[in-house]
Amino acid sequence: MSGLPADEEAEVLARIASEALSGLQGHSVVVEADVVAAAPAFSVVGLPDAAVQESRERVRAAIVNSSYEFPSRRITVNLAPADLRKEGPSFDLPIALAFLLATGQVKDGSDGRGPLAAVGELGLDGTVRPVAGALAVAQSLRARGVRGLVLPAGNAAEAALVPELEVYPAATLAEAVAQIEAGGCGAAPPVDLDALLAATPPSDADFSDIVGQDGVKRALEIAVAGAHNVLMTGPPGAGKTMLARRLPGIMPPLTRDEAVEITRVHSVAGLLPPGEPLVVRRPFRAPHHTISSPGLVGGGGTPRPGEVSLAHLGVLFLDEFPEYRLSALEGLRQPLEDGEVTISRRLVSVTYPARLMLVAAMNPCPCGFAGDPGRECVCPAFRLNQYRSRLSGPLLDRIDLRLDVPRVPPRDRRASRPSESSADVRARVVAARVRQVARLAGTGVYANAHMTSRHLRRYCRLEPAATAKLDRAYDQMRLSARAADRVVKVARTIADLAGAEVISAAHLAESLSYRDRGGEPGE
């Protein structure tokens, strides 16, 4: 120590900016490395979790295998601020870079242009592996005014979505070092998301693939047009899953902002496929009915997005709806109401977006054959009641359309007229959405399904014959007040599809056919 000149003393402390995520929210983290001539040790402090602790081993091996020196000194890495919990392996790269700066093996070349931030996981051989949540990290750094970011090459495409942020991909530690020494050069080109969106068909599956089921298709068109949630009831093999799968294809085309939002959530969940770093289609999520409540709505020790958030701006398909855990079903209520999920833990509270269209499907009875002309149902009465009563009123209140999906016999399938393509249906849906957005401007609501009862009174004008029909239905069909509200909402969407500003009796009558029938059939 005594032999070292004074200016080298100053080099022993180095800083690299990085970012920690809690949910989609970024928090600034500064990685500081201090090297002193003392008994050899390498410690990481600043509330690191197990994965961060292990990063010492990866950093040591990556440095040595990238032909840098790992001197026998006392090295302390601090992740500031010390009261924020740091998780995951994304601090490997900034720790290694801070270490190399602190030991003087690397010089910062940014020259007053502002320092670069870094995130990335290291392999033992010095490769830089992709991390989860790179898009959210990049957005957060940009919002803080950071100039540029050195990050794994595999994350470059998503980070490059963020405008006005220089993105420097690095496949190895050596490349990352080169970027730091050059102060950043050869930034990844911005991604032309619009071109990518235009080039991607909205869905591989087309509505015209399904023969027959015109009644159900019409109802699904209405559902998508007004962003209404749907419950389909029908025997196994009626085509409920096939129909649901085709819904993203008739939803309005994805906008740029929507694609970024979806990518952000999928990135944080670590679900972006390696080859396709961007999500350019509306998601279709179909979790199995054995899924846990945290799996469906989000949660876990480190709150991760659940299926409701992964289905954000797309479709969440729950087949065998009554078979899901009750806790999972009840957990759906808040996201369906608010369009987002908040998960609270002792140290953090995380919010994920969850603006999804719920498409639920169920069999008419546990055995699946009630009402099937070909087979007889064998369910005992109590099982049937049990099956139907698993769905709570408050949850069903958030589902505007109820459909019966009958099984189409092969001869009808052959006889059926050719069906419309998804593109034709989508065009009508878009026109209906445009009317809704214009009407609801300034209300904070963008589609009919989300109208409150105040909006209903204001925006759903019924012609006198329609009012009379609603009153009569209210008495005859014993609609509840809520069910009547849902009928009006759906009628509003039907009128929008027809391009009408006033809801006619015919619109209302059609809407009634999708109403909640309570226990019917079966007393």
Add this chain to the structure above:
Amino acid sequence: MSPVSERPAGARAMCVWLGTLASWRPGFIGRLVREHRTMAGLLQCSPGEIVAFAARPGRGGRAPSDGGGGGTPAERRSDAQHFVAVLREGPEACLSRAERRPPGDVVVAWSEALYPDQLRDLGDPPLCLFVRGGADGATVRARLSAVADTPLVAVVGTRRPSSYGQDMARLLGGGLARAGVVVVSGLALGIDAVAQRAAIEAEAPLSPATVAVLGCGADVAYPRSNAHLYARVGASGLIVSEFTWAVPARSWRFPARNRVMAALGRGVVLVEGAERSGARITAGHAADLGRDVLCVPGEAGRKLSQAPNRLLDDGARVCESVADVLKVIGVADAGPGAGSRGSAGGLLPALILDHGSASVRDVLEALQEASLTIDELAARCGLPVAKVAAAVSDLEVEGLARRVEGGRYRLLRA
């Protein structure tokens, strides 16, 4: 068993005591009557003789499986304990306990004039009936005596009806009530409940609106999911049981209850039932008692059509409408309007005049031939599905059609 008196008790106390004993041991009355040949002879026994009879092994009132009749061992044990407790109690104490009840609960003994005469046709009649209905004893007694002067018809069937069965039960329940016939049923799930609800909702000037015969205590709402209907029957009709207060439901009590239903009615209408079903048992009892048996014919090949179609084969009468029932039991039909509300065809012009919609008429015509789904209707009528969906809703609102299983729409006939 010493506390039980050796001298003869009053006829009413004796009836209630024996009836209470029979609530806890299957077939007890039948065996007693066989032992004493006539009811009169039985009622002249001293309590001591009954105690001795009950204790006699083998024949002695003891069922082969010891008070059994199904149920878990714990349930059988509990029934046996109740039986012994009542036996020790003796007639007077038993009567006063049975009468220590809220004002709307009444006990009617076989020996009383208020006891329904129809039940005396049974070989093993209930020795007493535990009845509730209305706020006070006077109302219950008024309704009971009305039952003697009013024609009664039992409507029974499966607990899991198809929508067709429900529609027929609803039609019959409401139509019979409007025609002045009291509907008797068992307040079970399914056909029973539909028919009784329809009878209450017919708002006919009948008192009682309907009679429910239970297989548990008359103060026990079983099944629980029918608790709401139970309360409505209690308010405007009669709830009757041969089992004493608070007796829980057990499988052997339902066939016993069925014989009471069969005996109470002038006839029994069976709406859907499997080959071996409680409804079939009821119809069998009715036939044995010389009551009229009618069946709503079922679709061939369905499980729920077995009981009615088999009985029709055995000579039961066909029931397609309320008028069929009235004709068979010999009640004058009050004419159209009172018993029915006119056919769908009759209402058609009014509806079309109201709405001027050709699609509604086309859909209605197609539905007159078969029950169809929206897609099938669209294909038959050459209409877009949106129009068909609106048309079927119009029909539903007017009460002319309804959606049934499998997304089909069916016309309702009255």
